[in-house]
Amino acid sequence: MSAVITATGLSKHYKQTAALDDVSFRIEPGRIVGLIGPNGAGKTTALKAILGLTDFTGQLDVLGFDPRQQRDKLMGDVCFIADVAVLPRWIKVREAVDFVAHVHPRFDRAKCDAFLARTKLQPGQRVRQMSKGMIVQLHLALVMAIDAKLLILDEPTLGLDILYRKQFYQNLLEDYFDENKTIIVTTHQVEEVEHILTDLMFIRDGRIVLDADMDSVGERFVEVLVNADRAEAARQLKPIDERQVFGKTIFLFDGVSRAQLEALGETRRPSISDLFVATMKGTYA
Amino acid sequence: MNVTSGTKLYWLLKRELWEHRGGFFWAPVIAGGIFLLLNLMGIITAEVLGASHGIQIGANGGLQHIIGQMDAGDMSKVGFALDIAMYSAMGLLIVVLGFVVFFYCLGALYDDRRDRSILFWKSLPISDASTVLSKVLSATVLAPIIAVIVGIIVGILQLVMVTITLSFHGLNVWQLLGYAHPFRVLVNLVGYVPLYVLWALPAVGWLMLCSAWARSKPFLWAVALPVATGLLVSWFGLMGLFNQSPLWFWKNVVQRSLLSVFPGTGSLFGLDGEGLARHAGNDLNDMGLGLMNLSSTYRLLASPDLWIGVVIGIGLLAAATWFRRWRDEA
Numbered sequence: 001m002s003a004v005i006t007a008t009g010l011s012k013h014y015k016q017t018a019a020l021d022d023v024s025f026r027i028e029p030g031r032i033v034g035l036i037g038p039n040g041a042g043k044t045t046a047l048k049a050i051l052g053l054t055d056f057t058g059q060l061d062v063l064g065f066d067p068r069q070q071r072d073k074l075m076g077d078v079c080f081i082a083d084v085a086v087l088p089r090w091i092k093v094r095e096a097v098d099f100v101a102h103v104h105p106r107f108d109r110a111k112c113d114a115f116l117a118r119t120k121l122q123p124g125q126r127v128r129q130m131s132k133g134m135i136v137q138l139h140l141a142l143v144m145a146i147d148a149k150l151l152i153l154d155e156p157t158l159g160l161d162i163l164y165r166k167q168f169y170q171n172l173l174e175d176y177f178d179e180n181k182t183i184i185v186t187t188h189q190v191e192e193v194e195h196i197l198t199d200l201m202f203i204r205d206g207r208i209v210l211d212a213d214m215d216s217v218g219e220r221f222v223e224v225l226v227n228a229d230r231a232e233a234a235r236q237l238k239p240i241d242e243r244q245v246f247g248k249t250i251f252l253f254d255g256v257s258r259a260q261l262e263a264l265g266e267t268r269r270p271s272i273s274d275l276f277v278a279t280m281k282g283t284y285a
Numbered sequence: 286m287n288v289t290s291g292t293k294l295y296w297l298l299k300r301e302l303w304e305h306r307g308g309f310f311w312a313p314v315i316a317g318g319i320f321l322l323l324n325l326m327g328i329i330t331a332e333v334l335g336a337s338h339g340i341q342i343g344a345n346g347g348l349q350h351i352i353g354q355m356d357a358g359d360m361s362k363v364g365f366a367l368d369i370a371m372y373s374a375m376g377l378l379i380v381v382l383g384f385v386v387f388f389y390c391l392g393a394l395y396d397d398r399r400d401r402s403i404l405f406w407k408s409l410p411i412s413d414a415s416t417v418l419s420k421v422l423s424a425t426v427l428a429p430i431i432a433v434i435v436g437i438i439v440g441i442l443q444l445v446m447v448t449i450t451l452s453f454h455g456l457n458v459w460q461l462l463g464y465a466h467p468f469r470v471l472v473n474l475v476g477y478v479p480l481y482v483l484w485a486l487p488a489v490g491w492l493m494l495c496s497a498w499a500r501s502k503p504f505l506w507a508v509a510l511p512v513a514t515g516l517l518v519s520w521f522g523l524m525g526l527f528n529q530s531p532l533w534f535w536k537n538v539v540q541r542s543l544l545s546v547f548p549g550t551g552s553l554f555g556l557d558g559e560g561l562a563r564h565a566g567n568d569l570n571d572m573g574l575g576l577m578n579l580s581s582t583y584r585l586l587a588s589p590d591l592w593i594g595v596v597i598g599i600g601l602l603a604a605a606t607w608f609r610r611w612r613d614e615a
Contacts, residue, residue, distance in 0.1 A: 048613075051407075051408075053404075053407065053613070054613045055611060055613070071412075071610075072410050072411060072412040072413075073410070074410075075407075075408060075409060075410040075411075076410040078408075079408060080404075080408045081408075082401075082404040082405075082408075083401065083404070086401050086402050086404045086405045087402060087405055088304070088397065088400065088402035088405065088406075089400060089402070090303070090304050091303070091304075092303075095300075095303050098296075099296055099299075099300055100409065102288065102292055102293075102295075102296045103288060103292075103293050103296050103297075103409055103410070103411055104288070104409060104410060105288045105410070139405075
């Protein structure tokens, strides 16, 4: 199957700063890609370019469309939830469902109603009367009823309590995702998406610094818990990060053979957040 | 399910109506209600004062007697006076409609950028051109038609109120109503809408361009730019640098870019001086026809001002669509 997104030499400049600096990547269908980066790294700009919301230089192909030229056609196959506050405050649940049902060719009303029935949302309720969590439920109900090929989530769970956040990703995995769909998600709450991602992309200062599937991430990066007496030996192997825990040192290695590391101490797979912190060291300095 | 562009446009218009129910529907209804209430109070005051001062207009069927004596010309005057009673309700609604459309256009492409719900609308497969088109149609067709319908209902209520009052003084209600021309009034008012679309286009275009372009305070930009330019032109004019009088600029640029959304400004400002003078010279009946007769208002179609405005308006809307497409809020 051909790629969902192919980007070649993508660049975008805002006055002095480069939001995207000659970025190239490929996203295959049936993946859940985490696009992770510090504030101002260019995540949102990348998503906006994919959605045709911003101009850029370079080549970008999304589902066979050029987002700059064929945005309205592209949006028939792409959905996005950009932030919690984007539903218009005046709209009623009933109106939102009616509207999307009549303008979107791939909308399944029964699916949307079934999803809404599991929430506390009332048809006559306005968005301004809802809590943040309820707004996201409504948005998710609308989006999940659309049989889109690509779903883009930009900080979808920002400001939600933990119940809503867990439920959000659970619904997404159980009721929405299948091998024909692709999801791209950006978030700062890395721990929450860690277990659902199939691919990981780190972005820093407008450049992709890591682009790998989760299996190869697990092979490439290893954390080792090393006793103080062997710390020097570990440092010889050029760890990318080290930190102290209870008199021991945790080293993070990139591409060092597992046999070598197991000799030093207990090895384990690093969490994405530890990997992220190690990769992004000095970003704000 | 296949979605045609016609269905999309229909739902886009419906969406505008949902969002602007207050301005499009309740504003004319409330204005009409206040108009009727004030009239009722006026009539009651007149009746009470009349009674307390012992003035008995048309007692013992005197008025009815007078009507019986009227010839065809007099009857048409009575009918005309009753039509005026219906139009008068429209007068207030037209002012309200002008304000509603003015502020609607200013917010149309700005409000959803401010609250970021533009990202939701843009996540749907709708082109920016159809979004802008739906907003133009809401401003120039949907809002005026609702105002006209409300105006007709208020006008008929007003007519009934006046005739019932007169019937207390011995006049036959049905006979009086027969003299009025509610259908002609209706046709005239509805018929005015297409002309309004054309006349309002430059102002709608300018206001929507500001709405799509301004990063903040679209009202200030929309008003300050033409007015400041007008002042500059007047200043240069004072020094005799232009051959054209600065008045020309105020009338054709400032006025058209801001005030054309007020219905009726076409008939007032759009006609040339000669036409107005000719109307002023005629008697009351023709004067009324001048402002309220369609064939007379449609003489505006022959004026190049109107068509130049239409072309400029379309250009401004094209620019607004471009900004809607590419304005980047990052």
